[in-house]
Amino acid sequence: xxxxxxxxxxGRMGExxxxxxxxxxxxxxxxxxxxxxxxxLAAQSDVLVDxxxxxxxxxxxxxxLASSTPILIGTTGLEDAHHQLIDDVAETMPVLQTGNTxxxxxxxxxxxxxxxxxxxxxxxxxxxEMHHRHKVDAPSGTAKILGIxxxxxxxxxxxxxxxxxxxxxxxxxxxxxxxxxxxxxxxxAGDHSVILAGDEERITLSHSAENRMIFARGAVxxxxxxxxxxxxxxxxxxxxxx
Numbered sequence: 001x002x003x004x005x006x007x008x009x010x011g012r013m014g015e016x017x018x019x020x021x022x023x024x025x026x027x028x029x030x031x032x033x034x035x036x037x038x039x040x041l042a043a044q045s046d047v048l049v050d051x052x053x054x055x056x057x058x059x060x061x062x063x064x065l066a067s068s069t070p071i072l073i074g075t076t077g078l079e080d081a082h083h084q085l086i087d088d089v090a091e092t093m094p095v096l097q098t099g100n101t102x103x104x105x106x107x108x109x110x111x112x113x114x115x116x117x118x119x120x121x122x123x124x125x126x127x128x129e130m131h132h133r134h135k136v137d138a139p140s141g142t143a144k145i146l147g148i149x150x151x152x153x154x155x156x157x158x159x160x161x162x163x164x165x166x167x168x169x170x171x172x173x174x175x176x177x178x179x180x181x182x183x184x185x186x187x188x189a190g191d192h193s194v195i196l197a198g199d200e201e202r203i204t205l206s207h208s209a210e211n212r213m214i215f216a217r218g219a220v221x222x223x224x225x226x227x228x229x230x231x232x233x234x235x236x237x238x239x240x241x242x
Contacts, residue, residue: 005029008032008050013219017220087233098235101219102214114153127193138184139182
């Protein structure tokens, strides 16, 4: 049983996390939100779960580091500078960062990697995602996870082989490119499909999130797993043993 602290406890994910912590038999150490100092929460927690905002990452990492409290970061919209901060902290304490805490999504990414590795560049890869109208970043963190899985399977750089935001006369599709399309509307928790399109055949690998609780349950499982681990930067694949 772990004492789990929530950073971003009043948000939609924070409320779901509180339920998942109780369901899993752990204890809620408390929570903080925008404008509140995370240090005291870190000191009384065995592990922190952060679903706040990129702007708060520095303060949250500093608090975790000061009390040597493992931290799971599920915040999306992170940029290169944020990842460098995580890399630096992970040299001295355990940190798990992910754009999606669903166990099913990470199994999907594993299958996407295998498919992209097996099929040649003549198979076009398109990643389609849809989320609720309130989501502020695109492509989603999950779409990026799937894109990375596809690019690593192909042995190419995702940054140099991405096509997104197509509009107007775009010209033909570049061979080997990985395409992204983002849809927003309603209350969709998260739908993701990876389409591998060859000549006269297609393979579609998909995952649908029916409720935000799947992310909360995955985060709580990962947080419990992270407790007691040595310093390092971990992923959900480590939790699943992939």
